[in-house]
Amino acid sequence: MTDVDTSPPAAPAAIDAVPLRHPWRWVAAVVIIVLVALFLWGAATNPAYRWSVFREYLFNERVLTVGLLNTLQLTVYSMVLAIVLGVVLAVMRLSPNPIFKAVSWVYLWIFRGTPIYVQLVFWGLIPTIYQNIRLGVPFGPTFFQLNLQMLSIPFLLAILGLALNEAAYMAEIIRAGISSVPEGQLEASTALGMPWGMAMRRTVLPQAMRVIIPPTGNEVISMLKTTSLVTAVPFTLDLYGITSREIAARTFEPVPLLLVAAFWYLVVTSVLMVGQYYLERHFARGASRKLTTRQLEALAKAQIQNPGM
Numbered sequence: 001m002t003d004v005d006t007s008p009p010a011a012p013a014a015i016d017a018v019p020l021r022h023p024w025r026w027v028a029a030v031v032i033i034v035l036v037a038l039f040l041w042g043a044a045t046n047p048a049y050r051w052s053v054f055r056e057y058l059f060n061e062r063v064l065t066v067g068l069l070n071t072l073q074l075t076v077y078s079m080v081l082a083i084v085l086g087v088v089l090a091v092m093r094l095s096p097n098p099i100f101k102a103v104s105w106v107y108l109w110i111f112r113g114t115p116i117y118v119q120l121v122f123w124g125l126i127p128t129i130y131q132n133i134r135l136g137v138p139f140g141p142t143f144f145q146l147n148l149q150m151l152s153i154p155f156l157l158a159i160l161g162l163a164l165n166e167a168a169y170m171a172e173i174i175r176a177g178i179s180s181v182p183e184g185q186l187e188a189s190t191a192l193g194m195p196w197g198m199a200m201r202r203t204v205l206p207q208a209m210r211v212i213i214p215p216t217g218n219e220v221i222s223m224l225k226t227t228s229l230v231t232a233v234p235f236t237l238d239l240y241g242i243t244s245r246e247i248a249a250r251t252f253e254p255v256p257l258l259l260v261a262a263f264w265y266l267v268v269t270s271v272l273m274v275g276q277y278y279l280e281r282h283f284a285r286g287a288s289r290k291l292t293t294r295q296l297e298a299l300a301k302a303q304i305q306n307p308g309m
Contacts, residue, residue: 053256057247058263067242068264074158074227074238079220081163086170093175104171111168116161117229123161124154124233155237158230166223170216177212178204209283217276221269228261239264 043049057063092104111119134142181204189199228240236245240261248257 048255049259050253050256053251053253054259057243057257057260060247060260063239063242063247063260063264066237067239067261068268070155070237071224071227071239072268074155074162074230075220075224077159078162078166078227079223081159082166082170082219082223083216085163085167086174089167089171090174090178093171094178108168108171111165116165116226117232119165120158120161120229120232123157126157127151127153154230154233154235158227158233158235161233162223162226162230166219169219173212173215173219174208177208177210180211181207206283210280213276213279213283217272217279220276221272224268224272225265 044051089104089107092100093108095101137143185203185207186199189203190196194202227238230238231241231245235241243257243261244254248254251257
């Protein structure tokens, strides 16, 4: 009879782990830090930047209450109008109606295929192209007449030009978000008795928002910076127009006034990026495998209460 070896298996030999070193990473980091420090030192000591003028106009009342406020209004109004129109265009692109699809495609082709600056110049010329708007019966009486040249509407024309251009991009973003949701989600909701509107609102759109929110946040930030082009309308009471057109033309100090405009653009952009981060995290709930701190704490408590789990 053969004896069976019942002794426990020998433990594997320990392997000495040698940490990997990447000296070139540290070299690259040091080089970048040195270059940034040299640039900052050069900018701080260069008299052409006129930092005293920058500090003088940084919190200027006209810059904040007129320029910055109008820039924020242009951004918000244009984006709201662009999102609403983008939803309509996206639904038209997804519609089985060939006329709706064709109209939406032509709209996207025109507004995505021409520069925004050219479009804004065109909208600024609308009062010249259409001097009088008449509503009535052809070859008959006129019920309504409006003289556009008598109106001062550059602000409205700037909003219209920005919104119509942005709507073409928002339509594609929304269409891509809706198309990313599997068709089975809508079919399952319909099988549960949900009407189409409720299924879209409670099932499709919450899942589509995970795809829609990141590029929409980028478009909002892009819209904020694109408002600097409304001088083509012409509308010169935005942040760029007030600093670089009005004040700089009076003080002959373009460089520090450009820095003032850049500073406030950076401030607003930073706030928008923070808001975008929290929106993305909100709509990503349930889609990420990474547990949050609260979920980890709940899991730890459950394991303590049920050791055999």
